[in-house]
Amino acid sequence: MFDMRPLNRRQFLALGVSSASAVFLASRVTGQSLPPAPNQYVSKDGLLDIALDARYEAVNLAGEQAYLYSYNGQIPAPQLEAKPGDSVRIRFTNNLPQPTNIHYHGLHVPPTGNADNIFLNIPSGETFTYEFTIPDNHPGGTFYYHPHLHGWVAEQVFAGLGGAFIIRGELDAIPEIQAAQEVFLFLKDFDLDANGRVPQPWHMAQMMGREGSLVTANGQVNPTLSIPKGGLLRLRLVNASTSRFYRLALEDHPLYLIATDGIPLSEPVELRELLLTPGERAEILVRGEREPNQYRLLALPYNRGGMGMMGGGMMGRGMMGRGMGSGMMVQSDWESTRNLATLTYAGQVETLPLPQKLIPVETLPEPQRVRRFILNHGMSPGMGMVFLINGRAFDHQRVDTQVSLNTIEDWEITNTGVMDHPFHLHTNPFQVISRNGQPESFRAWKDTVLVRAGETVRFRVRFTDFPGKTVYHCHILDHEDLGMMGTIEMQKSS
Numbered sequence: 169m170f171d172m173r174p175l176n177r178r179q180f181l182a183l184g185v186s187s188a189s190a191v192f193l194a195s196r197v198t199g200q201s202l203p204p205a206p207n208q209y210v211s212k213d214g215l216l217d218i219a220l221d222a223r224y225e226a227v228n229l230a231g232e233q234a235y236l237y238s239y240n241g242q243i244p245a246p247q248l249e250a251k252p253g254d255s256v257r258i259r260f261t262n263n264l265p266q267p268t269n270i271h272y273h274g275l276h277v278p279p280t281g282n283a284d285n286i287f288l289n290i291p292s293g294e295t296f297t298y299e300f301t302i303p304d305n306h307p308g309g310t311f312y313y314h315p316h317l318h319g320w321v322a323e324q325v326f327a328g329l330g331g332a333f334i335i336r337g338e339l340d341a342i343p344e345i346q347a348a349q350e351v352f353l354f355l356k357d358f359d360l361d362a363n364g365r366v367p368q369p370w371h372m373a374q375m376m377g378r379e380g381s382l383v384t385a386n387g388q389v390n391p392t393l394s395i396p397k398g399g400l401l402r403l404r405l406v407n408a409s410t411s412r413f414y415r416l417a418l419e420d421h422p423l424y425l426i427a428t429d430g431i432p433l434s435e436p437v438e439l440r441e442l443l444l445t446p447g448e449r450a451e452i453l454v455r456g457e458r459e460p461n462q463y464r465l466l467a468l469p470y471n472r473g474g475m476g477m478m479g480g481g482m483m484g485r486g487m488m489g490r491g492m493g494s495g496m497m498v499q500s501d502w503e504s505t506r507n508l509a510t511l512t513y514a515g516q517v518e519t520l521p522l523p524q525k526l527i528p529v530e531t532l533p534e535p536q537r538v539r540r541f542i543l544n545h546g547m548s549p550g551m552g553m554v555f556l557i558n559g560r561a562f563d564h565q566r567v568d569t570q571v572s573l574n575t576i577e578d579w580e581i582t583n584t585g586v587m588d589h590p591f592h593l594h595t596n597p598f599q600v601i602s603r604n605g606q607p608e609s610f611r612a613w614k615d616t617v618l619v620r621a622g623e624t625v626r627f628r629v630r631f632t633d634f635p636g637k638t639v640y641h642c643h644i645l646d647h648e649d650l651g652m653m654g655t656i657e658m659q660k661s662s
């Protein structure tokens with residue numbers, strides 16, 4: 169979802185002024201500067217070999233002690249980096265008090281065996297070794313690993329689990345991109361009670377998708393990024409939140425989108441703002457073309473819908489502060505602007521140009537088949553609300569969708585409910601063709617696409633390389649846990 173309105177100076181000024189009055193001022197630590205590339209593990213001699221464990225312990229979050237789930241005690245988790253052709257070996261130990269597993273979101277690797285297999289259940293105390301190879305033709309970009317055991321996903325991601333998985337590739341070899349300074353922004357919200365623990369969410373918060381009022385970038389509140397005048401910044405953004413959407417804008421600076429969900433565009437696209445829903449990633453370039461000053465990276469108000477479902481009694485509670493133990497999002501937060509990070513100017517370089525061309529995005533042939541999916545919710549006796557795809561809640565034993573490898577399909581996803589749902593497909597990326605019948609304005613690869621309440625989104629996908637069973641689901645992880653997920657079996661064509 170990209171806002172394509174052309175830039176004009178007046179809009180920028182208006183944006184600056186209105187957000188100044190509405191901005192949510194972080195009451196905690198502000199203005200910390202970003203640590204240089206923390207906790208990176210980079211493949212060597214064709215192998216990325218690391219030990220990861222999921223654990224529950226006290227960590228430092230935005231300057232305070234918090235009891236969170238983490239990989240290796242780090243928030244955000246260690247950043248993994250490999251190249252096409254590399255092997256990946258992750259010796260994973262589950263030190264959580266509950267079962268879990270790991271999903272490699274967006275990677276085009278087998279969804280089976282000890283690769284990206286989300287049906288695995290790794291019990292508490294057990295070790296499991298993930299092993300897979302990044303295909304030689306894998307696009308370079310920003311990917312995302314997180315737990316994916318149905319029923320536990322929202323809780324475990326919200327408690328802190330998740331990290332970036334970088335594939336270095338063709339985009340990184342473009343000289344203008346190489347000249348840019350690379351900054352990762354891993355966006356994640358938390359909810360902590362007065363003791364620094366993550367409270368159980370209210371039932372309604374779970375229905376809406378739990379959000380927390382502590383909004384962080386790389387585990388910090390409002391870190392500072394710097395750019396030299398004339399320079400270029402390459403921001404790699406991951407929405408690692410359980411449910412929160414980020415409608416991003418950088419004061420007085422256009423965003424030049426260069427990659428979506430880990431895959432490069434054919435040329436930069438200039439945007440005024442960028443909506444990043446859970447699971448989505450984006451890479452943007454920022455030019456140091458303004459007067460040296462401080463500019464806020466903002467998360468502008470966004471209403472995900474569904475507030476009508478909340479009883480009147482729920483609405484009255486103010487849940488902005490820490491220590492409410494609420495896990496509860498109220499509309500007032502959806503109406504406020506937040507300051508995610510601050511851009512400052514430091515130094516000066518000769519003006520760096522934007523790249524003209526990036527990596528060609530192929531045009532997929534016409535589909536051999538069209539399928540339709542309806543996203544909605546319903547009531548189930550004793551369970552309250554359930555979230556459904558084509559009228560059914562998730563069942564890992566059922567195969568909902570059977571496809572043949574090396575075929576092209578169009579999927580038409582219609583959201584007939586009252587809440588927005590970001591729809592995600594594992595293993596194979598797709599291209600959005602149209603939204604409510606309107607063609608997309610530029611071609612891009614995606615693995616997660618927002619389907620707003622009332623919308624129909626059509627995308628085109630080619631199933632390649634890997635047979636086996638995996639899933640598609642809403643990436644508001646509470647909705648996924650509450651049933652909005654289906655299985656897909658990819659079969660070798662006979």
Ligand code: C2O
Nearest residue numbers: 271273316447592
């Ligand atoms: Cu990031 Cu199936 O999810």
Ligand code: CU
Nearest residue numbers: 272273274594
């Ligand atoms: Cu995924």
Ligand code: CU
Nearest residue numbers: 589642644647
């Ligand atoms: Cu949803």
